[in-house]
Amino acid sequence: MARNSSALASKSLRGSAISATWPGRLVVYGAVALIGLALALAPFLFPDVRSQEVAARICVFIVLVASYDLLIGYTGIVSFAHTMFFGLGAYGTAIALKTMGPGFEAILLGGGLGVVAALVLALLIGLLSLRVKAIFFAMVTLSAASVMMVLASQLSDFTGGEDGITYSIPRLFSPAFELLSDAEGKAVRLFGVPLNGKIALYYFVFISALVLFLAMMRIVASPLGSVLKAIRENELRAEAIGYRVVFYRTTIFCIAAGIAACAGILRAVWLKYTGPDVVLSFDIMIDILLMVVIGGMGTMLGAVIGVVLMTLAQYYLKDLMALGAxxxxxxxxxxxxxxxxRWLLWLGLGFILLVYFFPSGIVGTLLGKGGQK
Structure with missing residues (x-):
């Protein structure tokens, strides 16, 4: 009788948990679906230059923030070197396009070398430092990122120094290139928007970002993702049951670094400019941290919500405040x-309110995961 009552109680608790979280799941999945649809149709829904820049930045930063969530959210690794890997991909692409000319072979070679450099550095940092406690590893990564920032500023013959590098990209991505032309030789328009190289460039960024994001979703849903969560929850217990913790931590550190470098490639191709302020700045690292916290650590979909909210606030909050004033x-x-x-004041207050009402991040709280479960 006691067993039956405990079983009924257990079923009741599970049922109440499901009923408590399904509205949150509906909100999260619905919001992510709408964001995905808006990004997929962004060139036609928001044809102005500023809106397309915002959409492309969101695509790139979703990849960058999600790759950082692999570290801090799923594995419990606190790193301040993520912008270093982002910068390696961007600088590799920029230097190759500057020296080799605007061709896809330059993007492949330069971007590939940037990814390889990111993987090698991540491997060295991982093997040398991942055995130490979290705070000491964080300091090591912060030092490495600072060194990279200094090198980018000082090696001006290669990196352009503080001025950065400007370059041309393949003609296919030029606004003057017509993807489809009518009988009069003019670019075919879809919903009033000419189908030119700018559209091709945006969809190059969007599709690449989507593939990388889906790959990360697959990683966290795989057995590797389960091991990473076990390491995050209790590193000693994971090691005691036979998992090689340092190996797995180093592996995910390298994977996250490689994906961040790929995001750097996309950023470099879109901007046609690479400099310390746009890929290596510590302000970018702070933005990444805020986006992860706002969306929810250890949720992956939180990267989408966090990036969208933070980016829209950075680009449009001043305009809204001007209208309000x-x-x-x-x-x-x-x-x-x-x-x-005073937009930063209101942004800070908004962040405090979000942390108060969504202590595990927006997605973590709505899904009832506690952000780390």
Whole structure:
């Protein structure tokens, strides 16, 4: 009788947990589906230059943030060197395009060398440092990232120094290149948007980012993902049952580094410019951390939500505040509070509120995972 009652209680608890999380799952999956659809149709829904830049940046940063979540969210590795790997992919591509000319072979060779360099550095850092405690490993990666930033600034013959590198990309990605032309020789328009090289460039970034993101989703759903979670939850227990913790930690560190370098390739091709401020800056590392925390560590889909919210705030919060200040011009104090240059204040307050109401990140809280389970 006692067994039957405990079984019924267990079923009841499971049923209540499912009923508590299914609305959250619906919200999360629905939001991610809408974001994916908006990104897939971005050139036609948002044809202006600024909106396309925002959409392309979101695609690249979803890959970058998700690859960092493999480390901090799924394995419990705190690293400050992720922008270093991002920069290696970007600089490898930029240097090759500058020296070899605007061809796909330059992207393949330069980007490939950047990815290889990222893998080698990640392997060296992993083998030398992943045996130490978390805070000491974080300091090692921070030092490595700082060294890379100095090298990029000082080796101006190769990297362009503080000014960075500007270069041309393949003609297929040029706005002047017509993918399809009509009888008059003009570019065919779809929903009023000309099908030119700019469209091809965006979909090169979008499809590449989608493939990389799906590959990471497959990793976390595989047996490797289960091992990473076991290491995160209890490293000593994982080692005691036979898993080679250092091997797995080094492996995922290299995988994350390689994917971050691929994101750097996409960023370099899209921008046609690479410099320390756009790929190696510590501000980018802070943005990555904030995006992971906002979306939810150890959820992967949290990268999508976190990147979209943070990027939209960075690009459009000032505009919204300017509109608000103009609309409330007759009120006391409010226009001063909504002065556009104070956007960082409101961004910080918004982040505090998000952490308070979604302590495990938006996706982690809505899915009832506690962000780390």
């Amino acid at each position: 103009e609309a409330t011009g007759s009120l006391p104090l409010v226009p001063d509070l909504l002065y556009p240059e």
